[in-house]
Amino acid sequence: MSSTTAAHHDEHHDHPTGIMRWLTTTNHKDIGTMYLTFSLIMFLVGGAMILAVRAELFQPGLQLMKPEFYNQLIGVHALVMIFAALMPAATGFANWMLPLQIGAPDMALPRLNNWGFWLLPPAAILLTLPFTLALFGIGDGAIATGWTFYAPLSIQGGMGVDFAIFSVHLLGVSSVLGSINVIVTILNMRAPGMTLMKMPMFAWAWLVTAFLLIATIPVLAGAVTMLLTDRHFGTHFFDAAGGGDPILFQHLFWFFGHPEVYIVLLPIWGFMPQILQTFSRKPMYGYKAQVVSLWAIGALALVVWAHHFFTVGMPVPALLYFMYSTMAISLPLAVLFFCWIATIWKGSLSFETPMLFATGWIVLFGIGGLTGLVLADVAADAQYHHSYFVVAHFHYTLFAGGMMGVMSGVYYWLPKMTGHMFNERLGKLHFWLTAISFNLTFIPQFFLGLAGMPRRIPDYALQFAEFNAISTVAAFVLGLSQLIFVYNIVSCARGGKKATDRVWEGAEGLEWTLPSPPPYHSFTEQPIVK
Amino acid sequence: MNHVAADFEIIARPNSSLSAKGRVRAVMIIAAISLAVAIAFSLIGAWFVLPFAGLELVGIGYAFYYIHCHSQDYESILIMGDQVSVEKKSYKVVSRMVFNRYWAKVLLRLMPSGDQMLLLRSHGKEIDFGRSFMTNDQRLELAKQLKERVGVVS
Numbered sequence: 001m002s003s004t005t006a007a008h009h010d011e012h013h014d015h016p017t018g019i020m021r022w023l024t025t026t027n028h029k030d031i032g033t034m035y036l037t038f039s040l041i042m043f044l045v046g047g048a049m050i051l052a053v054r055a056e057l058f059q060p061g062l063q064l065m066k067p068e069f070y071n072q073l074i075g076v077h078a079l080v081m082i083f084a085a086l087m088p089a090a091t092g093f094a095n096w097m098l099p100l101q102i103g104a105p106d107m108a109l110p111r112l113n114n115w116g117f118w119l120l121p122p123a124a125i126l127l128t129l130p131f132t133l134a135l136f137g138i139g140d141g142a143i144a145t146g147w148t149f150y151a152p153l154s155i156q157g158g159m160g161v162d163f164a165i166f167s168v169h170l171l172g173v174s175s176v177l178g179s180i181n182v183i184v185t186i187l188n189m190r191a192p193g194m195t196l197m198k199m200p201m202f203a204w205a206w207l208v209t210a211f212l213l214i215a216t217i218p219v220l221a222g223a224v225t226m227l228l229t230d231r232h233f234g235t236h237f238f239d240a241a242g243g244g245d246p247i248l249f250q251h252l253f254w255f256f257g258h259p260e261v262y263i264v265l266l267p268i269w270g271f272m273p274q275i276l277q278t279f280s281r282k283p284m285y286g287y288k289a290q291v292v293s294l295w296a297i298g299a300l301a302l303v304v305w306a307h308h309f310f311t312v313g314m315p316v317p318a319l320l321y322f323m324y325s326t327m328a329i330s331l332p333l334a335v336l337f338f339c340w341i342a343t344i345w346k347g348s349l350s351f352e353t354p355m356l357f358a359t360g361w362i363v364l365f366g367i368g369g370l371t372g373l374v375l376a377d378v379a380a381d382a383q384y385h386h387s388y389f390v391v392a393h394f395h396y397t398l399f400a401g402g403m404m405g406v407m408s409g410v411y412y413w414l415p416k417m418t419g420h421m422f423n424e425r426l427g428k429l430h431f432w433l434t435a436i437s438f439n440l441t442f443i444p445q446f447f448l449g450l451a452g453m454p455r456r457i458p459d460y461a462l463q464f465a466e467f468n469a470i471s472t473v474a475a476f477v478l479g480l481s482q483l484i485f486v487y488n489i490v491s492c493a494r495g496g497k498k499a500t501d502r503v504w505e506g507a508e509g510l511e512w513t514l515p516s517p518p519p520y521h522s523f524t525e526q527p528i529v530k
Numbered sequence: 531m532n533h534v535a536a537d538f539e540i541i542a543r544p545n546s547s548l549s550a551k552g553r554v555r556a557v558m559i560i561a562a563i564s565l566a567v568a569i570a571f572s573l574i575g576a577w578f579v580l581p582f583a584g585l586e587l588v589g590i591g592y593a594f595y596y597i598h599c600h601s602q603d604y605e606s607i608l609i610m611g612d613q614v615s616v617e618k619k620s621y622k623v624v625s626r627m628v629f630n631r632y633w634a635k636v637l638l639r640l641m642p643s644g645d646q647m648l649l650l651r652s653h654g655k656e657i658d659f660g661r662s663f664m665t666n667d668q669r670l671e672l673a674k675q676l677k678e679r680v681g682v683v684s
Contacts, residue, residue, distance in 0.1 A: 181593075188547055215567050219579050222568075223576065225582075
């Protein structure tokens, strides 16, 4: 008797071609490609918005736009970058790489996977459509409350808030569908022999991410629905005039909003050790310690939310609790940093583009983490809250820690995905331009924040002019240098030097045992993990 | 199945790295976390969180129930004496088709995807095999093995 085992993959035997392939595909690699492409497009859209903001801030006074439009750009930029650029990038990597890394032929629920992706474009349209409608005199533009939707401002806002609420609902459903798929895939479809403690770090990180999404998305969905009923159905959940509590909204929003930072970053913490070990040519340091740290950070992420609004007024015991619990996150995070550095310590290092981004990421994300510690301190936060210090801090976290991590991942796996090598020289140029212009954009913002410049205000005092001018010029260099990234990806997808199966000399893992690019059905034989 | 008398037998089934107990445990852990959060917020007035958490848990529960229902699915071919028996199980439905070993034909049909579909056909009856749980290469290899054993007089 012989037997064979494989996972369900009867969903896509007869795959169509052309546009129908992309509309109806249930193939994890196709869907991963769509997520990553969508993410790249929205990264450029969100980037263009913030360049308009920086252009306005080049000089004091109002030059280019009205304050209302400025506020809309700020809010939609954040929502687009977080929900439509960073999160889809992480989900794109998950779709592409998780089945390959755990030896599964596809995601566990392929049709659900397709639905999860196709909810994103309508959500992005809902988010940005009010800009277009306003051009035709319909409505008063997009959401102008910042990405936080704070009540009562959001209760009083225009119909852009309603569009954003429905957009958030769609994005939330998409995230939950993706999370269900990731959990079921990782738990149920690992290749024989791949026990939990043999899983790649990326799979662990995504498992924690999926749990965080499952725990927090209903809270966000509930909060924005309550906002909607306050706006249109006469409830007073957040309206103090009707007996409601605007602070409740802040609690609800940040119960989602803080873990959201980890939702965006955890997948990157998952694949970054793999990149570091590849280009250090030595085994990953502290696998178990990293797994435990990821779970510890996931757990702590759920209990620290109120540090985002220390200044709103809280009892002292609450302030102390949220301050110490927030600072406690630095312990498992320090373990991760130690493991990342120990992985490259005394390694046989080479600095191809993915490694350049990875090492740059450690340093810059480290700055994001350390400045976060400053903001976790209640007394210091009283000065820095709502200042440009906060803006600089979270861009070190989300651009350097998030987007530069994504770029590292793209360069690492692009040859595997496309079957071609990218232009290494352009990749390095992209890194140096990004790293230098990023620092020149945001270091001045630390100083602006320390000097007291408030965020979300289109005008500022003369004393802030020089730092703002430097920041704006650097932001444009940063923005334009991303076109190199786009060109490199597109030209790599279209052709170039053929990539080998393993691509990188030190690469380890099941995905590197497959051809580059992998076949439509990933594994022709069930891999056995020893 | 009678393993002793079989001339040839192959069973294809999905890989499942999570036991039935593990599935229940996973759903319970997720439900505990999600409900704890939702109930806590409901108690302070944000009761709108609860129905969303409920909807989410229905989705998660159904996903795990779905994979549980299909975890015992299989397709098998048993060649014994002058009979070729193809059996398929999907959830609770078991279907079986029996062919005469010497009349049955093993066929490969090209699908639009470029993969081959493996078919057994005889007397107007036709059944495909390995479409759900086997890769293209596995089907090709199996077709080769079957052609040596089916439709030929030994």
